[in-house]
Amino acid sequence: MDAAAPSLQRFMARVTVSAAALALVTGAIYVLQTVAPILSLGVLYVFAVLPVAIIGGLPYALPVAVASMLAFNWLFLPPKYTFELRESENWVALAVYLATAVVVSELAARSRRRAAEAEQRAREAALLAEVAGVLLEGSSVQAELAGIELRVASVLGASGATIKLETEQPPDAEESAYDLRAGDRFIGRLFLPDETRARSSARVLGALASLLAVAVDRERLARTALEAEALRRSDEAKTALLRAVSHDLRSPLTAIRAATDGLTTASLALDEADRAALLATIDAESKRLERLVGNLLDLSRLEAGAATPQRELWTLEDLVGRALADLGAAAERVSVSIADDLPPIRVDGTQIERVLVNLLDNALKYSAPADPVGLSAERGDGAVLVRIVDLGPGVDEDDRERLFEPFERGTAGGASPGAGLGLAIVRGFARANDGSVWLEPGHPYGTSFVVSLPSATPHGAPVGA
Amino acid sequence: MSGPRVLVVDDEPQIVRALQTTLRGAGYEVETASTGREALTHAAVRTPEAVILDLVLPDKSGVDVCRELRDWTQIPILILSAVGEERQKVAALDAGADDYVTKPFGIEELLARLRAALRRTGPVGEPVLEIGELRIDLDKREVLRDGERIQLTPHEFALLRLLGVNEGKLLTHRMILRDVWGPAYQAESHYLHVYVSQLRRKIERDPTRPRYLLTEPGAGYRLVAP
Numbered sequence: 226m227d228a229a230a231p232s233l234q235r236f237m238a239r240v241t242v243s244a245a246a247l248a249l250v251t252g253a254i255y256v257l258q259t260v261a262p263i264l265s266l267g268v269l270y271v272f273a274v275l276p277v278a279i280i281g282g283l284p285y286a287l288p289v290a291v292a293s294m295l296a297f298n299w300l301f302l303p304p305k306y307t308f309e310l311r312e313s314e315n316w317v318a319l320a321v322y323l324a325t326a327v328v329v330s331e332l333a334a335r336s337r338r339r340a341a342e343a344e345q346r347a348r349e350a351a352l353l354a355e356v357a358g359v360l361l362e363g364s365s366v367q368a369e370l371a372g373i374e375l376r377v378a379s380v381l382g383a384s385g386a387t388i389k390l391e392t393e394q395p396p397d398a399e400e401s402a403y404d405l406r407a408g409d410r411f412i413g414r415l416f417l418p419d420e421t422r423a424r425s426s427a428r429v430l431g432a433l434a435s436l437l438a439v440a441v442d443r444e445r446l447a448r449t450a451l452e453a454e455a456l457r458r459s460d461e462a463k464t465a466l467l468r469a470v471s472h473d474l475r476s477p478l479t480a481i482r483a484a485t486d487g488l489t490t491a492s493l494a495l496d497e498a499d500r501a502a503l504l505a506t507i508d509a510e511s512k513r514l515e516r517l518v519g520n521l522l523d524l525s526r527l528e529a530g531a532a533t534p535q536r537e538l539w540t541l542e543d544l545v546g547r548a549l550a551d552l553g554a555a556a557e558r559v560s561v562s563i564a565d566d567l568p569p570i571r572v573d574g575t576q577i578e579r580v581l582v583n584l585l586d587n588a589l590k591y592s593a594p595a596d597p598v599g600l601s602a603e604r605g606d607g608a609v610l611v612r613i614v615d616l617g618p619g620v621d622e623d624d625r626e627r628l629f630e631p632f633e634r635g636t637a638g639g640a641s642p643g644a645g646l647g648l649a650i651v652r653g654f655a656r657a658n659d660g661s662v663w664l665e666p667g668h669p670y671g672t673s674f675v676v677s678l679p680s681a682t683p684h685g686a687p688v689g690a
Numbered sequence: 691m692s693g694p695r696v697l698v699v700d701d702e703p704q705i706v707r708a709l710q711t712t713l714r715g716a717g718y719e720v721e722t723a724s725t726g727r728e729a730l731t732h733a734a735v736r737t738p739e740a741v742i743l744d745l746v747l748p749d750k751s752g753v754d755v756c757r758e759l760r761d762w763t764q765i766p767i768l769i770l771s772a773v774g775e776e777r778q779k780v781a782a783l784d785a786g787a788d789d790y791v792t793k794p795f796g797i798e799e800l801l802a803r804l805r806a807a808l809r810r811t812g813p814v815g816e817p818v819l820e821i822g823e824l825r826i827d828l829d830k831r832e833v834l835r836d837g838e839r840i841q842l843t844p845h846e847f848a849l850l851r852l853l854g855v856n857e858g859k860l861l862t863h864r865m866i867l868r869d870v871w872g873p874a875y876q877a878e879s880h881y882l883h884v885y886v887s888q889l890r891r892k893i894e895r896d897p898t899r900p901r902y903l904l905t906e907p908g909a910g911y912r913l914v915a916p
Contacts, residue, residue: 468774475772476702479794483708486797493715493797506708513704594703594724 239281243289246273251296263301264315267322270297271329278330279337286330293326294319349429352380353436360440366390377415377433387416390441405434412438473517477510484510505554512553516582520646523579527653534573534657538681541567541602541609544574548581555589563602568680570609576654577678580662581611583647584674588615592671608660608677616671625664651676693717694808697738699729699755700770701748709742712797718804726750730758733765740766740808742800743787745778753781760786766807770795776908783862783909790860790909806858819854822902822915824893826854835893845870846889853903853913862910886911 250273254266270293278286298308302315310316356373363369370388378386388405390413396402399419405412412434484503487493495503526532542563549556570577581600588598592615599614620628629652651674655662660678667673696718698709703724710720721736723729726747733741741759745752756767769790771779779790788807791800819826825834831847833840842850848870853861863879875881886905890897901916 471774472772475793476705479770480702480704480708482794483705483712483797483800487708487712487715490712490715490797493712494717495711495715499711499715502711503708506704506711510704 239277239285242280243273243277243285243292246277247289247293247296249273250293251300254297254301258301264318266301267297267318268325270294270322271326274326274330275333278333282334282337283327283331286334287327290323290326290330294323297322348380349432352376352429353432356433357436360436366437366440366444378417381417381429383417385418388437389414389416390437403430405430405437407431407435407438410438412441470517470521474514477513477517480510481507481514509553509555512551516551516586517646519579520583520650523576523650523654524646527650527657532576532653532657534576534654536571536573536658538569538571539574539577540569541611544572544577544581545600545602547574547578548585551578551582552585552589556585558589558594558596559585559598559600561600564604566604567602567609568604570678571681572658572660572678573654576658580651580654580676581613583651584613584676587647588613588617588672588674591615591617593617604680605677608679611676611678612673613676614667614671614673616667619667619670619672620664622666628664629662693719694739695719695721695736696804697721697723697729697732697736697741699723699726699741699747699752700744701725701746702744705744705770709800713801716797716801724748726752726755729755733759733763738765740768740804742768742770742804743782744770745772745775745782751778753778753785756782756787757785766804766810768800768803768807780862780864780909783860784864788859810856810859819857821854821857821913824854824902826850828855833893840892842889842892845885846892849885849889850893850913853911856913858912858914860906860910860912866910 247270250269254263254269257266257269270290273293274286274290277289295308298310298315298319299306302310310319355376359369359372360366367390370390374386374388377388378384387400391411392413393411394402394414396414396416400416401419403415403417405415415430415433484506487495487503488500523532545561545563549559549561552559585598585600592598596616600611601614602609602611604610629648652662655676655678658678660676662674662676665673665675693716696713698706698713698720699722700706700709701724706722706724710722713720721732721738723732724747726749729741729743729747732738743752743755747755752769756769759765759767766789767782767787769779769782769787770793771782771790772793783790788810789803791803817827817829819828823836827833828851833842833847833850849866852866852869863882864876867876867878867882870885871878871881886903887897890900890903893902894900902913904912904914906912
């Protein structure tokens, strides 16, 4: 960029070019004067004026024109080596020549300016197109600003540029600020260093401001849409929760209501076995309600981050026993096999019991009433692995992770009802106790949930105490 | 002695167990099924006299079961529905279910609906319907309340006749519109609301507290003897 070069150097270069052009044409005329009338050769000096006019403009072309006129007079017009002219028409010729040189150099300078301006416009158009592309495809306006600043600086001929959105911060000592406005709207400021006479134009600044305005607006809209989407999702989750919970509450309530009605309606002929069956229903379904309410509380505690485990030493047998007792008669289908060499685990007994109850409850719920549910435990690498296996419909591969989100249920289980809280609680509690839980497909069908719980340190020293 | 055979279809074993015990106590013979497929097989093989059907089943919806049953049998179908399942409930009624109870339901209510549904099997043959103080003469197209003649427009009469012939049965908006106004009108439930309120003004003593023509919110209407 010539704007960046020191002006003295540029001046010297132009003077040198001017002198060289003058000398070159003078030499040519000297050679040609033997074959052509000398007066007609004066016009050749236009070839010296023209390039100088193109490179340096009128300020350089005019001295060259005058100098070449004087040189022509001195060197070639009689009497030679004087500035005097023998014939008066030679004065006219010199005047015409000077006028021609001036006009030609002005025209040349003007067309040069035009060309430069067209070039600059093309650069600006390319800049704007590029900026528009970057803003459209980029991730965020802020993230793309650095790239845009570089391009703007290069096109405006500045050594650097800074764009600050939505701030009217004053410029530093050695820079100037240009407001970016789209219509009446203030978008931000462009800061350019003072040392360069940047070719900033109102045109490019306006267009740049408009582009930035559109991008900023677009970003804001996208953000609003995203927020609305998040709200809608949480709303949907709440609706799903209410729906699922009301279903989960209603099923046991329906059974309890039918059973109590049966017991209290005098007109029904019930024998002792019938009464016992109805009472057993009431008992089992109240327990189910209790579990659901427990799950809701657990989940809200987990979501609130208030599920700090109360760690104690437990054997897995104890916890499995408690879980089976909690499930009551339904647990008769569970066949248990626990390895003899299991180390104790240091966990919150209540929370891990909830993990086992929920997994067993699911396994029982999603498999046929006649099918067994298996619970096995073995020693893993520094951990105890508990496997709960059912022969139910299994879980589609796509569902395997999603299933652990609250209110999610698998698709393979058909319309089987439930709030889908169980697995969210299972994972929450397992993690709170430094354990993990995952899902393995059964062979050849069914589902196997694996819970890994860290075994207590070999010496029984308290962990983390 | 064993009473009418009833098929109970629900995937909640505790609900099935409670219903089984109480229905048996009320003198019914009870069959149970926990899936839609099982229900259809039982209905075909054991030929129950009524079906109590949950809307949500693991393999297919109660609506589908209802539709498939109606392909070959007119036995009464009583739907067990829950809040939030209104749309499926109406779909099941449109598919031919006779009535519904909402979970959790009282056993007395269920037994009453079941008795009414069993009573209704077979078309009503008599030309004169007597419902409470109402006397509807289908031949003469005449309606008397307490011996007093009530003037009805042809559409009002058609509406009353349809509800009267199906006394006690819940008729969905769609069924009534199709029967009284024709298939092209079956989505125009505002028609129906207007005619029902006109009819109530003529047959009810207090149209704001109807005793004959009852609204089942979101589902339809039924005509009962008070």
